[in-house]
Amino acid sequence: MSATILIERVGPMTTVQDAGRIGALIHGVAASGPMDQHGFSTAAQKLPRWGTSGIEFTTSGLGLRLLSGQLEIGCAGGVFDARHNGSPLPWPATCQLVADDYLEITPSSYGNFGYVRFDCELDLPSVMGSLATNTRAGLGGFKGRALEVGDRLQFGRLGKDNQPSNPSSAPKGGDPIHFTWGIHAHLFNHDVRQGFVAGLFEVSEQMDRMGIKLRDQQNVFSSNQNLELVSEPVVPGDVQILGDGTPIVLMRDHQPTGGYPRIATISTPDLNRFAQCRPGTRICFEPITVEHSLAVEFSRRQM
Amino acid sequence: MRDPTENDPIAHPLIVPLGDRALLVRFAATLSVAANAAATSFAKKLAQSPPDGVTEIVPSLVSVQINYDPAKISPDRLAAELSLIAWSKLNADGYSGQTWRLPSRFGGEYGPDLEAVAHASDLDVDAFIDAHNATELRVLATGFAPGFVYCGFHGPPLQIPRRSTVRNQVPPGSILFAVGQTAVAATEIPTGWHVIGQTDFRNFDPASSPPTRFRAGDRLIFERTT
Known part of the structure; x- marks a missing residue:
């Protein structure tokens, strides 16, 4: 009997995600996918077999009940408290759910985003080759929208066997956020570029799957001029400076192109870590080359 | 404003990293027919x-984004x-494509900014629509939102800036x-552009x-219907 879960408790911005809608940019659609790709894949690594998609939840937590069938689940990303029928599970968590079991996840010490992965595939329509929810375009996932209380998710076939791999170790929380200079970095003068590297920034409460605004505590960008730029491709991790000088880090549901100047692009592994920084976290930026960024990422995978 | 219909020759493009998963090949810093033709032709050839x-x-x-898997190829x-x-x-054929005819309604509830735009162009509404629809428009690129296309270029009388305020929502099909x-x-998108009609x-x-x-290089012809 195929498994069905019922969402009994959910916050805003909780979505079905998979590795992303690769190849959709040419149609004006961002790839979407998990805010913390590392957490998303770690959750799957906990399972003997895994479906390609999972649920991304937030600090509002998640409560789900298995209505029928059975499911093995893996949870990871940030640090959350997970309880299976009231009994605490260590994080990252795994457990076997049978009918009427309840999984309760509440926020703990770290992170904005957590993931539940399953040993079966979610039975949802593939949209442009992916199950990822794109909240901006209203595509994919469950009816193209965030999950709500009362939603029932059905599962289909078993996922594929877990291939043992060398999952990369998670970078440490307090390190600087590494970036490569962005495609408009040369348009910022030397003092502003220095200020960006030397300055302290704070993650603000204005955070969603499209972007995370930063507080520029030393007003590095206060004198930013409103440059008239040709619209050009955007990638996740771009640090864009809005007309009023506010820096915003563009995330997985970004606009495919944008006309505001972008000073930096956060490196792929550090973007996962950045996504987990809660509002109020102070961060500083450190420039690296693309070669260095890739060397660090690939050496970490082999450790 | 510089006239984008001027045809500047394009020097060799700049190839810059766009993070650690993409390169950007940029043919110019400003938009022109030549830069758009070069980017479009390059993307087709690639x-x-x-x-x-x-x-x-x-x-x-004016540029092309190329995503890569660093496990398979180095950025260098x-x-x-x-x-x-x-x-x-680059083959000039790269900048050609299909011709599309789009039956369109202009003004009124479909194009709340039409009168203001015609006025700013020193034309009456009918003359503006005729001039707009007479322009040979080419799809320059898809971007900003799903299926959203930029088309150009209009000559000098029809070059006016964006609105000073953004509309939070305009319906699908908005011109x-x-x-x-x-x-x-x-x-459905937010936009600071003038809404002149709907298809x-x-x-x-x-x-x-x-x-x-629509693909970059395609021709778009707007046909007025009532």
């Missing part, structure tokens, strides 16, 4: 035989491949006008393959 490890080729107004090696393609002669361009929205054509259907129909 797509015919992409180097191993290239995962996505995304043409834009990819950049070298890309510059070989960019330095070879937008600003900065010497016409854009067509395929989904029933939807350049985005996620259930179709491919989900969008």
